[in-house]
Amino acid sequence: MQGDGTNVQNGSERPTVDRRTFLEAGASAMGAGWGLAGIAPGTAASGAESGLSQSPIRVGVVGVGPRGQWHVRNLLANHSDVTVTAIADLHADRAAAAADLVRKARGTDPATYTHGEFDYRNLCERDDVDAVLIATPVYWLGRMTVDALRAGKHAAHEVAGAQTEEECWQMVDEKEKSGKRVMFLENCCYGQETMMITNMVEQGVFGEPYYAEGSYLHDCRPQFFDSSGKITWRGELWRDTYGSAYPQHGLGSNCKWLKINDGDRLESCQTMMTRPREARLHAAARFGESSGPAQVEFRTGDFVTSLIQTAQGRMIRIDYSLTCTRPYSRYYLLQGTQGCWDSRSGVFLGGGEHASGGQDGWQPLESYRDRYEHAYWRRDGEVAARFGGHGGIDYYCIYDFARMLREDKEPWIDVYDAAAWSAIIFCSKLSLDRGGARVDMPDFTRGRWKDASWRKGRIPIG
Numbered sequence: 001m002q003g004d005g006t007n008v009q010n011g012s013e014r015p016t017v018d019r020r021t022f023l024e025a026g027a028s029a030m031g032a033g034w035g036l037a038g039i040a041p042g043t044a045a046s047g048a049e050s051g052l053s054q055s056p057i058r059v060g061v062v063g064v065g066p067r068g069q070w071h072v073r074n075l076l077a078n079h080s081d082v083t084v085t086a087i088a089d090l091h092a093d094r095a096a097a098a099a100d101l102v103r104k105a106r107g108t109d110p111a112t113y114t115h116g117e118f119d120y121r122n123l124c125e126r127d128d129v130d131a132v133l134i135a136t137p138v139y140w141l142g143r144m145t146v147d148a149l150r151a152g153k154h155a156a157h158e159v160a161g162a163q164t165e166e167e168c169w170q171m172v173d174e175k176e177k178s179g180k181r182v183m184f185l186e187n188c189c190y191g192q193e194t195m196m197i198t199n200m201v202e203q204g205v206f207g208e209p210y211y212a213e214g215s216y217l218h219d220c221r222p223q224f225f226d227s228s229g230k231i232t233w234r235g236e237l238w239r240d241t242y243g244s245a246y247p248q249h250g251l252g253s254n255c256k257w258l259k260i261n262d263g264d265r266l267e268s269c270q271t272m273m274t275r276p277r278e279a280r281l282h283a284a285a286r287f288g289e290s291s292g293p294a295q296v297e298f299r300t301g302d303f304v305t306s307l308i309q310t311a312q313g314r315m316i317r318i319d320y321s322l323t324c325t326r327p328y329s330r331y332y333l334l335q336g337t338q339g340c341w342d343s344r345s346g347v348f349l350g351g352g353e354h355a356s357g358g359q360d361g362w363q364p365l366e367s368y369r370d371r372y373e374h375a376y377w378r379r380d381g382e383v384a385a386r387f388g389g390h391g392g393i394d395y396y397c398i399y400d401f402a403r404m405l406r407e408d409k410e411p412w413i414d415v416y417d418a419a420a421w422s423a424i425i426f427c428s429k430l431s432l433d434r435g436g437a438r439v440d441m442p443d444f445t446r447g448r449w450k451d452a453s454w455r456k457g458r459i460p461i462g
């Protein structure tokens with residue numbers, strides 16, 4: 001799923017030799033639809049610049065479709081102390097294209113693994129791979145993370161992460177056994193607005209946050225079938241399962257604001273869903289009423305809403321759809337005891353310095369930017385936005401991945417977040433199976449969430 005509806009090119013795209021053109025090719029690959037004219041090299045601190053790491057960080061990348069290839073570009077362009085030593089993909093041409101990027105940027109030839117679905121395990125075993133970055137279709141993400149950890153490597157995986165409770169527990173157990181790091185690449189947590197709200201929450205502007213809404217409404221129907229009418233993994237996801245199957249773009253920031261795993265936890269969920277209509281209508285319009293795609297029986301309804309109750313009596317609502325006829329939408333709301341942010345309305349503050357009288361209606365979030373812009377975006381937000389990748393959020397997401405490896409510290413979005421945020425995938429499905437009943441959610445921290453500071457060794461993002 002694209003986080004933004006961008007049309008990324010496939011791995012056959014070839015950049016030209018010089019660094020500037022290499023970067024520009026990346027911007028056009030990922031930035032289409034964002035109006036990006038061109039980009040300059042990023043300024044993210046590399047180990048070489050910061051003096052934190054003397055030896056290069058060696059990453060193996062599994063899955064170099066549009067998303068994985070973009071991560072390769074991002075790492076090479078913005079982190080001079082990081083290199084890619086190995087690449088795995090089912091398609092040899094995609095692996096070769098990604099290898100070409102490395103050759104042009106670093107002058108080295110990464111090993112490629114293209115012999116079937118489990119060849120990536122050979123990549124994981126390599127001595128010259130420190131960390132494995134995984135950008136394969138969703139049903140591979142959990143098991144590949146587990147395999148990387150078992151091979152003694154750090155790991156990072158894409159959204160939507162692990163699909164089953166068993167995979168979530170395996171990730172947590174293997175991470176704890178191995179002592180390696182796991183980062184969940186939930187890029188929407190790094191948005192300019194969502195990070196600003198994170199900063200405002202940290203500074204107590206909203207008082208105690210107790211209710212949040214998040215959403216991911218992205219019409220991906222054109223990606224359910226390829227041009228020949230063959231169903232893709234995105235179409236399979238919509239056909240074979242149901243519930244909030246790709247929830248984290250809406251859920252991640254909510255969890256950060258409500259201190260999930262840092263003093264609270266996701267305790268139970270209830271899910272409701274409409275009947276499926278729109279995927280079939282689209283397939284029939286595209287391929288014809290009597291075509292194969294038009295006969296596919298999709299199981300996910302067009303609009304899915306999950307309500308999550310937390311252990312501390314807070315609540316989160318997540319809206320999700322890949323088929324609604326509407327432009328890409330990702331709206332959020334945060335309600336606290338001293339105010340509210342609604343991404344569709346603005347900010348209202350009625351506590352703190354406004355305690356003697358609330359503001360006069362909604363104020364634009366923009367009016368708080370000078371005071372509360374997050375440190376990341378204040379530092380090099382223009383560079384991030386110019387580099388592209390969903391408007392700059394990918395820049396910071398990969399920045400934190402590189403930081404995790406460079407500083408050898410737990411990331412801001414760690415394995416416990418990955419497991420908790422993925423749990424809604426199978427819990428929402430179970431809730432639907434039980435007619436919308438309340439379903440208990442697992443506690444992957446095994447009770448440690450009660451201590452709000454148990455993860456204080458993590459990389460600070462302030």
Ligand SMILES: NC(=O)c1ccc[n+]([C@@H]2O[C@H](COP(=O)([O-])OP(=O)(O)OC[C@H]3O[C@@H](n4cnc5c(N)ncnc54)[C@H](O)[C@@H]3O)[C@@H](O)[C@H]2O)c1
Binds near residue numbers: 001002063064068187
């Ligand atoms: N966070 C975001 O904003 C965002 C955006 C786009 C995609 N994604 C996620 O990134 C992942 C990849 O997305 P994409 O659009 O590039 O998908 P894609 O299907 O175009 O590419 C996936 C690649 O993985 C390869 N692959 C599949 N199984 C493999 C295996 N067993 N071993 C090695 N390679 C294998 C495929 O050959 C393909 O090249 C998905 O999980 C998707 O949900 C996230």
